Amino acid sequence: MNTLRLVKWASLAAVVGLTVALPYLVSSFYVNMATQMLFFGLFALSINLIAGYGGMVTLGQAGVLGIAGYGLGIFYTSYAVPLGVSALLAIISTILVAAFFGLLLVRASGVYFLMITLAQGMVVWGVAQRLTTLTGGDNGLRGIARPPFAVEYWSYYYFSLAVVAFCVFLIARIVRSPFGLSLKGVREAETRMAPLGYDVKRIKLFAFTISGTFAGVAGLLLAMYNNFFSPPSVYVKASAEGLLMSILGGVGTITGAFVGSGVFVFVTNYVSGYMERWPTLLGLIFVLTILFTPDGVVGAWQRLVWAPLLRRYGAADEAELIEVGVGGGGLLSDRDLKGSKSAIEAGSAAPSEEPSEQVEETRAGS
Amino acid sequence: MDETPSEQSGARPVLRLTGVCRHYGGLRAVSDVSFEVASGERRAVIGPNGAGKTTLFKMISREEPTTKGRVEFLGRDITRMPAYRVAKLGLSRTYQITRVFPALSVLENVVLATQGLRPGRYQMFKAAMSNKALVEDSERAVEQVGLQRVTKTPAAELGHGEQRQLELGIALAQKPRLLLLDEPAAGLSAVERGMMRDLVKDLPDDMTLLLIEHDMELALGLADYVTCLHNGSQVAQGNPEEIKNNERVQDIYLGRGD
Ligand SMILES: Nc1ncnc2c1ncn2[C@@H]1O[C@H](COP(=O)(O)OP(=O)(O)OP(=O)(O)O)[C@@H](O)[C@H]1O
Ligand SMILES: [Mg+2]
Numbered sequence: 310m311n312t313l314r315l316v317k318w319a320s321l322a323a324v325v326g327l328t329v330a331l332p333y334l335v336s337s338f339y340v341n342m343a344t345q346m347l348f349f350g351l352f353a354l355s356i357n358l359i360a361g362y363g364g365m366v367t368l369g370q371a372g373v374l375g376i377a378g379y380g381l382g383i384f385y386t387s388y389a390v391p392l393g394v395s396a397l398l399a400i401i402s403t404i405l406v407a408a409f410f411g412l413l414l415v416r417a418s419g420v421y422f423l424m425i426t427l428a429q430g431m432v433v434w435g436v437a438q439r440l441t442t443l444t445g446g447d448n449g450l451r452g453i454a455r456p457p458f459a460v461e462y463w464s465y466y467y468f469s470l471a472v473v474a475f476c477v478f479l480i481a482r483i484v485r486s487p488f489g490l491s492l493k494g495v496r497e498a499e500t501r502m503a504p505l506g507y508d509v510k511r512i513k514l515f516a517f518t519i520s521g522t523f524a525g526v527a528g529l530l531l532a533m534y535n536n537f538f539s540p541p542s543v544y545v546k547a548s549a550e551g552l553l554m555s556i557l558g559g560v561g562t563i564t565g566a567f568v569g570s571g572v573f574v575f576v577t578n579y580v581s582g583y584m585e586r587w588p589t590l591l592g593l594i595f596v597l598t599i600l601f602t603p604d605g606v607v608g609a610w611q612r613l614v615w616a617p618l619l620r621r622y623g624a625a626d627e628a629e630l631i632e633v634g635v636g637g638g639g640l641l642s643d644r645d646l647k648g649s650k651s652a653i654e655a656g657s658a659a660p661s662e663e664p665s666e667q668v669e670e671t672r673a674g675s
Numbered sequence: 676m677d678e679t680p681s682e683q684s685g686a687r688p689v690l691r692l693t694g695v696c697r698h699y700g701g702l703r704a705v706s707d708v709s710f711e712v713a714s715g716e717r718r719a720v721i722g723p724n725g726a727g728k729t730t731l732f733k734m735i736s737r738e739e740p741t742t743k744g745r746v747e748f749l750g751r752d753i754t755r756m757p758a759y760r761v762a763k764l765g766l767s768r769t770y771q772i773t774r775v776f777p778a779l780s781v782l783e784n785v786v787l788a789t790q791g792l793r794p795g796r797y798q799m800f801k802a803a804m805s806n807k808a809l810v811e812d813s814e815r816a817v818e819q820v821g822l823q824r825v826t827k828t829p830a831a832e833l834g835h836g837e838q839r840q841l842e843l844g845i846a847l848a849q850k851p852r853l854l855l856l857d858e859p860a861a862g863l864s865a866v867e868r869g870m871m872r873d874l875v876k877d878l879p880d881d882m883t884l885l886l887i888e889h890d891m892e893l894a895l896g897l898a899d900y901v902t903c904l905h906n907g908s909q910v911a912q913g914n915p916e917e918i919k920n921n922e923r924v925q926d927i928y929l930g931r932g933d
Contacts, residue, residue, distance in 0.1 A: 485802040487790050490779075494787045497776035503758035504736050504768055505849070506791030515797065 313622045328470065332463035338578075344466045346574045347473045348530035350567035353554035354480060355523035360552065361561035362484055363516050364496030365414075368423060368548050369430030373410075373521040375543030376433060377403040377528030382450035382538045383443055392454055400525050406433075407521020414517055415510040430548045437540045449539025453532045469530050476523055481563055483519065492516055557598050559605030568606045687750055689714050689853050689883045690735065695744035697730050697907075704730040706907045707744070712853070717884040719898035721891065721918075723927060727907040728887045729771055732855050735885075736768050737761045749852065763792055765852035769845075771861055771887070773838045777831035781822050781841055784830050785813040788848040816848035820874065836867045843874065854878070856886045860893060872897060891928065895919060903927070 332340050356370045380399030384390040390398065410429045417425050437444045444450060454460075459468035483489050491512050494502050502509050532538040541547065554573050559565030572594065581587040602609040619628040688711035697705040705727040712718050720728050733739035735746055737758040746754045753761050767788075776784050786803060789812050790796045804810060817823055820840040825833065830841055839859065846854055859875060860868045868890070875897055878884065888894035895901065895915035903911040903924050911921045918924055 482802075483799050485804070486799045487795055487801075487803040487806075488797045488799045490783065490787055490790065490803040491796060493779060493783075494776055497778055498774050500738070501770075501774045501776070501845075502791075504738060504762055505788050505845070506759050506762040507796065508757070508759045511797065519799075 313619065313624065316618070332466055337462045340462055340466050342574050342578050344462075344469050344530075344534060345578070346567065346571045347466075347469045348527045348534065349551070349554060349574060350570035351473050351476055351530070352524055352527035352551045353558065353570050354477070354563060354566035355520045355527065356551045357555040357560060357562075357566050358480065358484070358492075358520040358523070359516050361555060361565075362489065362496065363492045363513070364499075365513070365516075366423065366552065367426040367429075368545060368552065369410075369426035369428065369433075370520075370524050370551050371543045371545070371547035372430035372433035373403060373407050374524045374528035374531070374547075375437065375538075376406045377525035378532040378538040378542055379433075379437060379444055379450065381529055381532050382453050385454065386450055386452045387443065392456060396529050399529060400522065403525030403528070404518060404522050407525075408514065408518045411514045411517030411521070415513045426548075427545065430543065430545050434540055434543050434545070437543055445539070447540060449537055450532075451537055453536050453538060455533045455536070465534065469534070472526065472530060476526055477563060480523065484563075488512070488515065553595050557595060557605055559607030562605070562607045565605050565607040572606075686714060688712055688747075689716070689749060690885070691745075691747040692731075692735075693745040693747070695731070695734060695746060696742045697727070697734055697739060698742045703907045705734070705904075708902075708904070708907075708909050709744075710902055710909070710912065712883055712885060714883055715881055716900060717886065717898050718900045718902060719886045719888055719894040719915075720902050720904060721888060721894050721924075722904035722910075725906075726904040728904055729857055730907075731904070732768060732857055732885075732887065735855060736766060762849070765850075766855070767846040767849045767851035767853075768855035769842045769857055769859060771857040773835075773842050775830040775838055775841050775845065778829055780827050780829055781817060781833070781844075782810070782813060782826040784841055785816050785844055785848045786810060788845040789813045789816070792849055813848055816844050819847055820844035835862055836864070839863060839867075839871065840874075843871075847878075851882065853883045853885065856884065856888075858887050858889060860888070860890065868893065891919075 327334075328343075331343055352370070352374060355373075356367060359365045359367055377399045380402045381395050384395035384398050385392055410425070413425050414422060438446055440446075455465055456468060459465045484492075491502070491507055494505075494507070495509060495512055499509060502512070528542075531542060550573065554569030555566050556569070557565075557572055558567065558569030573591070576587055576591050576594070580590060584590060598605060604612075616628040619625070690712040692711075693709050695705060695708045696703065708727075708731060710718075720731065722728055730739065734741045735748075737746075737753060737756055741754050744754070745752060748761065748764055748766060751764065753764070776787060779787070783804070786809060789809055790803065790806075793809070795801075795806075814823070814826070817826055820843050822833075822837060822840055822844060825837065830838065833841060839862070843856075843859060846856075856875065860871045863871060872893055875884070875886070884897075886894065886897060888897070895918065898915060900914055901912065901918040902909060903918060903921070905927050910927065911918060911924050913921065
């Protein structure tokens with residue numbers, strides 16, 4: 310157990326160290342890639358919050374991100390509102406819009422739900438295209454500034470890192486909170502929730518609003534990064550990419566969102582310089598992930614590397630939890646949970662064959 | 676209306692159904708059912724497949740709208756109340772087909788139930804599983820149904836019998852005033868059925884029970900009073916002895932109904 314803890318802390322320290330030292334280690338090209346990875350990761354994580362933890366797949370999250378991006382651009386460039394205030398107003402607008410669509414979404418399920426999320430993205434995209442006086446139409450909005458203390462590539466990286474780290478901290482708390490547990494409850498057995506005392510619509514509305522807020526923060530970072538915001542950022546393709554990032558990394562995990570965005574940013578920025586058919590490569594990666602590890606890169610890592618390590622150092626029950634639970638049941642898999650066989654083989658914490666025995670024991674004991 | 680123990684004792688009934696109907700299009704799944712359940716009573720609802728037993732439960736727990744009639748729980752009209760409010764008044768149920776939270780651990784399943792009735796259930800900043808009072812109360816419910824050795828096991832990994840125990844544990848964790856049990860022994864082996872019967876028998880005396888059971892022997896062994904449904908209608912009521920000797924019930928169970 311101690312060795313394990315050491316490994317855990319050492320790897321965490323290594324990741325933190327590398328993240329902080331990055332601008333001193335590599336060129337601006339890679340630092341910029343890392344910055345993109347951060348805000349796309351936050352975007353993917355915002356999707357993951359409702360899709361991975363809540364079991365509700367959205368195809369319109371880029372529309373929500375767009376409210377923040379356009380909001381910032383419009384307040385700042387068209388109305389000359391100070392940057393900080395513009396950002397605040399943009400986030401407030403995002404929250405309102407996310408809550409508005411949330412009110413529609415809590416009334417729908419299945420295909421209808423998906424259609425509304427799709428509409429959500431299309432409406433924002435359509436408005437962005439048509440309302441040219443405000444949004445600049447296809448030309449987008451230029452002149453969106455970065456904060457004065459974060460103009461350089463490296464200082465903007467640190468700025469994004471701080472913002473995203475804070476958001477991740479909040480999200481990590483939220484998913485472990487009573488609300489987070491209720492959200493997982495909705496994912497696992499929605500119809501069971503109301504009879505247990507939960508107002509399911511309220512849980513969902515909170516989830517959409519919170520998730521939208523984080524997507525909004527990602528939108529602000531994206532707009533300031535490019536000094537520019539335009540319709541492709543809110544198009545359905547952008548929403549789908551966010552969803553795919555979170556699937557690629559591992560649905561229902563926090564690290565997964567960033568692993569997913571990392572792969573995505575690497576392929577779009579780096580591989581695209583060498584390979585004309587990079588979208589095909591991206592597609593191939595997604596297909597292979599879904600075929601071979603439906604719980605994503607993080608899921609594969611946990612099952613193939615981490616769980617055996619735990620088991621080896623005598624934490625079989627923890628290993629079992631990873632093998633079955635962590636991926637959170639698939640978004641795409643039929644929740645036919647993996648690794649159950651090895652868990653039973655491991656024995657120690659595996660369910661007993663004869664449940665009735667246990668009933669008798671308690672009764673005898675009480 | 677038929678006489679029930681509650682009327683005899685004069686106390687306010689825990690549950691009162693008045694002319695309750697549920698229609699699915701032209702199908703009358705439940706039609707004109709009326710009865711009262713007194714505090715602490717254990718009542719079985721029996722009847723052949725498709726009699727409308729589960730539908731009746733769904734109307735009481737407010738998972739299905741009531742087409743016609745009135746449902747009162749603890750003296751309050753709940754006919755139009757949202758299900759989550761009814762739960763808060765002290766009503767829990769189990770399902771004929773196990774409805775647990777597969778990817779969550781046994782303890783998390785029960786914590787979700789315990790938490791559902793507490794004010795902090797939508798709270799976002801403290802870890803759910805670090806709430807001592809909540810976890811301890813939940814652990815007690817886990818023990819009550821005999822799952823203490825598998826608290827960390829995901830529900831999906833449990834055997835069928837254990838899932839039925841968890842199903843009951845989730846409902847018991849809420850310490851309901853009225854507990855609706857929809858075939859708690861469904862799919863269990865003979866031995867397991869015995870255990871389940873004992874588990875139900877040992878529930879606190881002040882917990883009012885409404886129990887659906889196909890197995891006549893099991894139902895009559897557990898209940899003080901029995902309501903028999905057939906094609907959505909109430910065809911007989913009485914204590915187990917009366918029901919056993921009721922001609923109409925015998926006809927239905929021997930397939931001579933209609
Ligand atoms: N959602 C629904 N839509 C249409 N018909 C339904 C629906 N739910 C139940 N029914 C019908 O209502 C009738 C009563 O069903 P219900 O499930 O209440 O029976 P039951 O007494 O619980 O039977 P079983 O012992 O098989 O569980 C059946 O004919 C059933 O087909
Ligand atoms: Mg039924």
